[in-house]
Amino acid sequence: GDDDDDDDGLSVDSVTTYENLSYLVIAFVLVMPVLLGLIAFCVHSTSNYKGTDWPSFPAVFTFFANIGDFWSDILFTFHLLSLQSKLFLFSLIFTFVPYGISLILLVVFIMRARASQSSYQYVAIAQYLHHYDIVLIAFALVSGLFPALKICSSKLFHANVFGLQLRHQHLQQLQVSRFFSIIVCENLPQLVVQILFAWSNNAFLDPIAVVAMFFSGLSLLLGFFKTVSNLTDCSANRQARSGTRLEDWLSADMSDESRKQSIIDN
Numbered sequence: 001g002d003d004d005d006d007d008d009g010l011s012v013d014s015v016t017t018y019e020n021l022s023y024l025v026i027a028f029v030l031v032m033p034v035l036l037g038l039i040a041f042c043v044h045s046t047s048n049y050k051g052t053d054w055p056s057f058p059a060v061f062t063f064f065a066n067i068g069d070f071w072s073d074i075l076f077t078f079h080l081l082s083l084q085s086k087l088f089l090f091s092l093i094f095t096f097v098p099y100g101i102s103l104i105l106l107v108v109f110i111m112r113a114r115a116s117q118s119s120y121q122y123v124a125i126a127q128y129l130h131h132y133d134i135v136l137i138a139f140a141l142v143s144g145l146f147p148a149l150k151i152c153s154s155k156l157f158h159a160n161v162f163g164l165q166l167r168h169q170h171l172q173q174l175q176v177s178r179f180f181s182i183i184v185c186e187n188l189p190q191l192v193v194q195i196l197f198a199w200s201n202n203a204f205l206d207p208i209a210v211v212a213m214f215f216s217g218l219s220l221l222l223g224f225f226k227t228v229s230n231l232t233d234c235s236a237n238r239q240a241r242s243g244t245r246l247e248d249w250l251s252a253d254m255s256d257e258s259r260k261q262s263i264i265d266n
Contacts, residue, residue: 014082022211029068059154066147069215076212098186102144124165146178183223191216
């Protein structure tokens with residue numbers, strides 16, 4: 001009987017701890033983007049930076065939203081462990097396997113940039129990594145590769161550490177990788193696990209589950225809109241290139257068959 005009481009007390013203490021940490025995570029994620037955004041706005045508004053590109057405020061929000069998503073999933077996973085839930089293993093897999101994939105992609109990204117630093121496509125990236133590779137790695141460890149790359153290229157405060165220059169093709173490739181490794185393999189199945197837990201235990205008011213579901217749903221929405229936006233941009237770019245090639249073909253000398261064939265082939 002005393003052992004059961006001790007176990008119950010430990011379980012209650014664990015739940016209370018995870019609840020407090022969940023509140024801390026959501027407060028941190030809500031406050032920090034606003035605070036940094038206001039500071040960045042004030043810095044950009046000074047005379048030194050007038051006429052330059054604005055910092056990417058959505059990148060700052062996305063970075064902290066992904067921090068909230070990852071750490072709320074961790075808290076939810078250990079919450080399931082404390083309750084000895086059968087869903088614990090699934091939550092563990094859908095949290096840490098995609099995270100591991102993200103770190104592998106980080107290593108591949110750094111190695112490829114350094115190996116191809118003589119290529120014009122990777123010169124700026126290699127120069128950035130020469131000075132700030134530790135910063136990128138640190139950001140990736142707390143949020144994952146993709147939000148880390150976004151915050152490092154956000155031009156926040158117009159500081160060099162946030163001045164990573166990614167080409168459009170790199171962003172498209174990364175977005176495709178993010179869609180499959182994060183959206184499909186983490187956010188969607190993790191949200192299913194969280195809903196199953198809440199439904200089977202009548203725990204839709206469980207603060208830990210609510211916070212985890214909130215961030216999983218937010219990450220899904222952000223990923224969905226970003227994917228749709230990229231597909232729209234790709235379609236618009238293809239149409240623009242097709243229109244340019246057609247104009248070049250029509251303006252070419254009719255006798256210049258080799259030039260017209262080159263335009264068609266490209």
